[in-house]
Each structure stands twice: as C-alpha cells, then as structure tokens.
Amino acid sequence: MKQEGEMFVVSCRPPMAVASTRLSTRPPIYHSNLILRFLALVLSFISALSLAASSSKKNSPRPSSFADHSELLYCFVTSVLVFVYSAFQLFKGIYDVAQRGILISDKFSDYMSFILDQVAGYLLISSSSVAILAIQQIDKTESILKAVIISTTVSFVAFLVIVICTLFSGYKLCKRISW
Numbered sequence: 001m002k003q004e005g006e007m008f009v010v011s012c013r014p015p016m017a018v019a020s021t022r023l024s025t026r027p028p029i030y031h032s033n034l035i036l037r038f039l040a041l042v043l044s045f046i047s048a049l050s051l052a053a054s055s056s057k058k059n060s061p062r063p064s065s066f067a068d069h070s071e072l073l074y075c076f077v078t079s080v081l082v083f084v085y086s087a088f089q090l091f092k093g094i095y096d097v098a099q100r101g102i103l104i105s106d107k108f109s110d111y112m113s114f115i116l117d118q119v120a121g122y123l124l125i126s127s128s129s130v131a132i133l134a135i136q137q138i139d140k141t142e143s144i145l146k147a148v149i150i151s152t153t154v155s156f157v158a159f160l161v162i163v164i165c166t167l168f169s170g171y172k173l174c175k176r177i178s179w
Helices: 028-052 070-099 106-137 145-178
Strands: 002-004 007-009
Touching: 028 070, 028 145, 070 106, 070 145, 106 145
Parallel strands: none
Antiparallel strands: 002 007
C-alpha cells in the first residue's frame, strides 16, 4: 500500500520475495500416497525375494524350492504382480508431482487406481492365506520354512499398506464424484 498525495494505492500483486514451488501446490495426500506406494514396492519385493532366494541347505534331508509347492508359486507370482503395479503407480505419482503433467487423465487414473488397488489387496491377502496353509503342510525340517514365514509376514504388511492406498484412492474418487 502506497500513499500518493491524498489517495492510497493498493497493489494486488504478491511481493516478489514469496516463491512458490511445484511440490507445495499439491495436497499432502499425494505425498503420503507416494510414500505408501514406495513402501508397498519395497515390501512386495522383499516378499518375492525371500521366496526366490531361499537357499537349499546341502545337509538338509530334502532340499526344497518354492517352485515345488503350487501355493508358494502363487505367492511368488502375486508378490511380483504387486511389485510391478506399485512400481507403475510410484512412477506415475512421481511424474505427476514433479512435472505437473498428466501421464494418464486424472479421472481415468482415479478409477483405475481404486479398482486395481482393491485387486492388489485381494491378491495379497489371498496369497497370505494360502501361504499359511502351505506353512502347515511343509515339514519342519525343510529349509524353505523360514523363507515362507518371512514372505507371508511381509506380504501381509504389504496388504495393510495397499489397504491404506485404497482408502486414499477411494477418497480421491469420492472427492471427484462429489465435486
């Protein structure tokens, strides 16, 4: 505000010292969503890796692999699918936040994320429940038992993270529909 003679002049422009960043223009839900997507990516990777890297001990009576059990193969494939889906969502989210660009239209993206998050959650919880049955059937002397327990636990935690991502996707979709 300046005083010129008897009149006051009001400037509507913001001062030049205020700088805005691209990251601050997005609501915090986008940044939380990115962190959760990264967490789902890491957890699904650990789940798949623990099954794939279970080494067969040479002194064990019967070396085994996850490929010997169809239930564990299902768990491995599910973890890999959730890993790929989480990597895609993470890439899309980083691209949208950093470039303010639209890789996929927002409307389609909200619907796709909501539906595919539910599918990923269903796959993770079903693979965890199948793995629990496989744990009960595996001999206690087999070397893969610890890897299956670790994979099942991490897969269940990944399920919980995907559930939170689904809630965020549902929130964004409801916000879009109601406005």
